[in-house]
Amino acid sequence: xxxxxxxxxxxxxxxxxxxxxxxxxxxxxxxxxxxxxxxxxxxxxxxxxxxxxxxxxxxxxxxxxxxxxxxxxxxxxxxxxxxxxxxxxxxxxxxxxxxxxxxxxxxxxxxxxxxxxxxxxxxxxxxxxxxxxxxxxxxxxxxxxxxxxxxxxxxxxxxxxxxxxxxxxxxxxxxxxxxxxxxxxxxxxxxxxxxxxxxxxxxxxxxxxxxxxxxxxxxxxxxxxxxxxxxxxxxxxxxxxxxxxxxxxxxx
Amino acid sequence: xxxxxxxxxxxxxxxxxxxxxxxxxxxxxxxxxxxxxxxxxxxxxxxxxxxxxxxxxxxxxxxxxxxxxxxxxxxxxxxxxxxxxxxxxxxxxxxxxxxxxxxxxxxxxxxxxxxxxxxxxxxxxxxxxxxxxxxxxxxxxxxxxxxxxxxxxxxxxxxxxxxxxxxxxxxxxxxxxxxxxxxxxxxxxxxxxxxxxxxxxxxxxxxxxxxxxxxxxxxxxxxxxxxxxxxxxxxxxxxxxxxxxxxxxxxxxxxxxxxxxxxxxxxxxxxxxxxxxxxxxxxxxxxxxxxxxxxxxxxxxxxxxxxxxxxxxxxxxxxxxxxxxxxxxxxxxxxxxxxxxxxxxxxxxxxxxxxxxxxxxxxxxxxxxxxxxxxxxxxxxxxxxxxxxxxxxxxxxxxxxxxxxxxxxxxxxxxxxxxxxxxxx
Numbered sequence: 083x084x085x086x087x088x089x090x091x092x093x094x095x096x097x098x099x100x101x102x103x104x105x106x107x108x109x110x111x112x113x114x115x116x117x118x119x120x121x122x123x124x125x126x127x128x129x130x131x132x133x134x135x136x137x138x139x140x141x142x143x144x145x146x147x148x149x150x151x152x153x154x155x156x157x158x159x160x161x162x163x164x165x166x167x168x169x170x171x172x173x174x175x176x177x178x179x180x181x182x183x184x185x186x187x188x189x190x191x192x193x194x195x196x197x198x199x200x201x202x203x204x205x206x207x208x209x210x211x212x213x214x215x216x217x218x219x220x221x222x223x224x225x226x227x228x229x230x231x232x233x234x235x236x237x238x239x240x241x242x243x244x245x246x247x248x249x250x251x252x253x254x255x256x257x258x259x260x261x262x263x264x265x266x267x268x269x270x271x272x273x274x275x276x277x278x279x280x281x282x283x284x285x286x287x288x289x290x291x292x293x294x295x296x297x298x299x300x301x302x303x304x305x306x307x308x309x310x311x312x313x314x315x316x317x318x319x320x321x322x323x324x325x326x327x328x329x330x331x332x333x334x
Numbered sequence: 335x336x337x338x339x340x341x342x343x344x345x346x347x348x349x350x351x352x353x354x355x356x357x358x359x360x361x362x363x364x365x366x367x368x369x370x371x372x373x374x375x376x377x378x379x380x381x382x383x384x385x386x387x388x389x390x391x392x393x394x395x396x397x398x399x400x401x402x403x404x405x406x407x408x409x410x411x412x413x414x415x416x417x418x419x420x421x422x423x424x425x426x427x428x429x430x431x432x433x434x435x436x437x438x439x440x441x442x443x444x445x446x447x448x449x450x451x452x453x454x455x456x457x458x459x460x461x462x463x464x465x466x467x468x469x470x471x472x473x474x475x476x477x478x479x480x481x482x483x484x485x486x487x488x489x490x491x492x493x494x495x496x497x498x499x500x501x502x503x504x505x506x507x508x509x510x511x512x513x514x515x516x517x518x519x520x521x522x523x524x525x526x527x528x529x530x531x532x533x534x535x536x537x538x539x540x541x542x543x544x545x546x547x548x549x550x551x552x553x554x555x556x557x558x559x560x561x562x563x564x565x566x567x568x569x570x571x572x573x574x575x576x577x578x579x580x581x582x583x584x585x586x587x588x589x590x591x592x593x594x595x596x597x598x599x600x601x602x603x604x605x606x607x608x609x610x611x612x613x614x615x616x617x618x619x620x621x622x623x624x625x626x627x628x629x630x631x632x633x634x635x636x637x638x639x640x641x642x643x644x645x646x647x648x649x650x651x652x653x654x655x656x657x658x659x660x661x662x663x664x665x666x667x668x669x670x671x672x673x674x675x676x677x678x679x680x681x682x683x684x685x686x687x688x689x690x691x692x693x694x695x696x697x698x699x700x701x702x703x704x705x706x707x708x709x710x711x712x713x714x715x716x717x718x719x720x721x722x723x724x725x726x727x728x729x730x731x732x733x734x735x736x737x738x739x740x741x742x743x744x745x746x747x748x749x750x751x752x753x754x755x756x757x758x759x
Contacts (some may be wrong), residue, residue, distance in 0.1 A: 130436025136713050139705065163716035172713075176706045189724065190714035225728070226710075242714065 084132060084151050084167065086135075086282060091146035093127075093134050098310050099246060104130040106307035107146070110284075114249055117276070119284040119318060122304030128286045129173060131304075132254040135284075136170035137163050150249070160301045164267045165194055166251030171239040171256050178226035183238070184208075186226045194246050211244045224274040232259040240271040250282045251275065257292035269295030290322040305329045394685060395621060395651045397712075405470035405475045406673040415469055419647040419679055421615060424449070424586045426532040426560040427506050429470050433477035435505025438531050440482055445495045448521070451483045457693035459483055459512055463538035464566025467592055467621070474534035477508035484523070486547070488516035494739070496524040501531030505560065512538045515545040515573075522548045524742060530556045536562040541573035544595065548576040550737055555583035555747075562588045569629075571597030576735055579606040579635075581616050582749060592621040595658070597631045602631040606648075607746070608734040609753050610676065612641025618648040621667070624658035633665035636733050638726055639676035640753075649681045650696065659690035669700040670729050673723075723754055 095106035098251060104127045112118050116312050120128050134141045135148060137160040148155040150166055158166060178186070187208060192198045199207075215237045236256055244250055253272065257265055269292060275281050285296060293315070301317040303310045303326075310329050311317065352388060360547055393639070398416070399406065412422045422429060437586050442450045453460070454613065466472040466736045486493055499509070541547050561584050567576045581587050593602040608616045622631045637646045648667045669678035682696035711721035727750055734750075737743050 139708055159718075160709060160712040161715050161717050162723075164713055166396060172710070176704075176710045178710065178728065179705050180731050181711075181724050186711070186714075186724070187587055189720065190711075190716055193715035193720070209341065246714070 083280075083284070084114045085167075085248055086250050086284075087147075087149045088131075088135075089147045089149075091134070091148065092144045093130055094142050094144050095130075095140055096142075102309055103144070104141075108307070108309060110302065110309070112250065112282045112284055114280050115276075115284040116300065117285060117296060117298045118300045118302060119285045119287060119298035119320065120302050120304055121287060121290070121321060122310075123330060124288065127306040127307040129254050132252045132284070132286055133168055135163075135168060135252055136160065152309075157207070161193065164248075165196075167250035168319070169243055169246060169251045171236075171243055171253045172253060173256075173258065175227050175235045175239055177228045177230075179228055181226050182222075183226055186265070187242070190195050191245060207245060209267065209304055210223050211241055215241055215244075215269050217241060224306040224324045233261065233264045236260060237264065237267055237271075240268050240275075244275050247275070248281060249272045249279075251283045252286065253289065257286075257287055258290060265292060265294060272296055290318050293318050303329060350609065354498055364380045372538070382598060382618065387720040395623075395683065396685070398467060400467050401472060402461065402465060402475055404469070404472045407472050416619065416649075419649075420588055420617060421586070424560065424615065425470075426504070428532065428560065429473065429563050430644045432688070433473060433506045433508035433534055435503050435507035435532065437479075437507045437509040438499040438501035438527070438533060440509075440511070440530065441498050443496045446493060447490050447644065448495050449485050449488050449494050451485075453481050453483055454542065455479075455481055455510065457481060457483070459514065459540075460510065462514075463568035464487050464536070464592070464594075465514065465565070466536065466564065467566075468564070470534050470562045470588075471536055471590070472667075473507040473583055474510065474536050474564070477534070478510040478536070479508075481510040481512060482696075483512045483514065485514045486521045486523075486545075487520045488514055488542075489518050489624070490516075493519070493521040494524070494641040495521070496526060497557065497640060498526045498528065499556075501527070501529040501532075501533065501559065504530060504532050506532045506534070507534045509533060510582070511536070512540065513547070513549070514540045515542060515547040516546040517542045520546040520549070522739060524739065525549065525551045526551050527551075527555055527559075527561065530559045532560045533562070535561070537563065537565045539565065539567040539575065539577075541567060541569045541575045541600075543571045543573060545570075546574040547740070548578075550578045550580065550739065550742060551589070552742070553579070553581035553583055553589065555585070555586045555587070557585060559584035560586045565589065566590040567591070567593040567602070568596050568600055568602040569593060572599040573597065574601045576603040576736075577605070579604075579618060580608070580712075580733075580746065581606070581618070582609040582753065584614070584616075586615045586617075588617040588619070590619045592623065593625045593631070594623040598626050600626070600629040602629070604633045604635075605733050605736050606635035606637075607730055608637040608646055609730075609750065610637065610639045610641075610644040610646045611753065611756065612675075613643050615645045615647075617647040619647070619651070621651040622653070622656040622663065624652070624661045624663060627658055627659035629658065632660045634733070635667045636730055637667075637669045637678060638730060638753075639678055640672040642675035643755070644676040645679075646677075647679045649683065651683045652685070652694070652696070654686045654688060654691055656687040659688055660692055661688075661694065662692040663694045664696070668698075668729075669743065670726065671702050672726065687695070690735040723751070723753070725752065726754060
């Protein structure tokens with residue numbers, strides 16, 4: 083079992099008006115096999131947490147720690163974090179012109195495992211995973227995310243999640259922009275990865291509808307860069323009915 | 335201008351005539367100033383002017399002077415439209431001195447039925463496919479001691495020859511080559527430039543009726559070379575000319591491919607790949623002259639730049655004359671700037687003198703290496719060096735895969751790897 087531990091994390095970004103603190107002391111512990119949902123209104127810092135764990139250069143950690151089984155994640159470069167077992171399914175996956183999906187997937191898999199995957203089983207694994215996610219076989223020869231629709235990009239993120247088998251997956255608003263059918267397909271992919279690899283999941287979302295398909299063990303409500311309330315799956319049901327107003331109307 | 339306005343309103347008054355200013359029954363009259371018979375544009379300019387129209391220098395590519403005689407071209411100042419990006423001081427005198435040095439040695443390999451001849455510049459085939467379009471080209475024409483002629487026999491299919499120029503002198507020299515692709519032939523001609531030279535060169539491509547000619551010109555010089563080359567192509571009825579320029583060697587390279595349609599149904603594809611390092615000046619100025627109906631052209635040049643004072647210039651002139659209805663044309667240039675201190679100039683020029691075209695478009699982008707690409711690839715465990723290589727190779731691959739000669743593709747991929755390794759990218 084592995085543990086991803088975030089302690090009193092403070093994160094800032096550079097803006098034209100100077101430094102702006104986005105995360106104001108976040109603490110969270112996730113173990114493999116667990117699913118944590120992070121919910122909250124727009125601008126509360128949910129995506130900042132996701133990008134900071136992955137190591138996006140835009141975000142500066144001013145204090146606090148992130149550790150993976152005791153190892154300092156903040157000391158690691160972006161690629162080292164991925165090789166250590168962290169995976170971020172991005173909210174807006176970028177297009178990489180000229181790099182085919184096939185080449186990209188194989189290069190990444192080789193980097194993560196430290197050795198090239200066996201050609202025959204790898205090709206079969208990719209094909210099976212693509213079929214399960216209802217991704218057209220023709221996508222393998224296309225360039226990474228180039229010309230993909232929003233929904234197709236999200237499916238391809240989950241395809242990578244299934245193929246790379248990380249210890250912890252951070253899903254940054256993977257549900258946004260998906261219709262009901264796509265949401266179901268994508269959720270099944272996440273559930274498969276969790277069952278097969280005993281993966282820990284940090285599910286970031288604005289809406290509760292994805293929680294019908296991916297059942298959280300814990301729900302954390304993010305407001306203004308901090309966790310305002312925590313609970314079990316029942317907290318999500320309450321948010322469904324009441325929305326975030328109750329948190330936003332409380333004077334600071 | 336008053337005349338034009340009067341004419342339009344008069345036309346409007348007629349029942350059944352188009353009621354939108356600028357439109358005629360023939361379609362959109364995009365530029366009345368450039369109509370073939372107008373006083374300051376088109377052929378009228380060419381007919382009675384040496385360099386630019388009446389008081390409007392270089393207002394249209396149609397008005398650019400062409401001549402076999404050096405004295406018709408005024409000495410260069412560097413302010414001319416077609417030399418404004420070129421550092422004349424670094425031209426090694428190619429634009430002003432007599433070119434008396436020994437030309438690089440030309441060797442042909444791989445030929446089955448293709449003939450290579452050496453002839454006098456007075457041979458009737460010299461000048462059959464082109465006329466110099468700038469002063470350096472005219473200087474080379476006047477200075478060349480002899481011409482080489484490569485003839486691909488009519489109806490022959492599958493010829494692939496390599497012409498290698500090997501230079502070992504830094505004395506300014508001139509060279510002339512004529513490639514004749516005879517009727518209905520299909521062939522690939524690789525023109526390789528290695529060693530060092532200070533060279534002004536003209537290459538004519540005579541693409542005869544129904545011929546399909548693919549040319550891959552590699553400017554793979556050593557660092558010291560200075561090379562100005564005019565590639566002049568005449569594409570006759572149903573001819574197909576595919577030209578791929580690959581430039582990464584030399585201190586200064588200026589390549590001007592011009593393709594002129596001389597019959598209906600022709601097709602021209604101009605591709606280019608350049609990789610400029612610190613201090614290099616790599617310039618490509620191309621011209622597609624749509625002068626006959628129902629021809630197609632497609633242009634795509636891609637460049638990568640790295641290092642201090644790496645400079646690339648791309649100018650793409652596409653002219654669709656009034657005589658060329660049914661034209662379909664597209665041109666694009668894309669640059670990827672890998673480091674600080676490099677500069678890419680990119681100017682697409684599209685002139686359309688008839689509304690009766692199937693399509694015409696142009697695009698140009700110059701971008702920095704995108705950190706978001708890097709982050710995405712690295713977040714999948716790929717180290718920074720590999721991620722950069724993936725992106726750059728991916729960017730250039732669109733051109734590399736057009737080559738379809740495995741050994742050249744392999745050599746290019748190795749070159750790209752070496753270039754990337756050179757600055758630790």
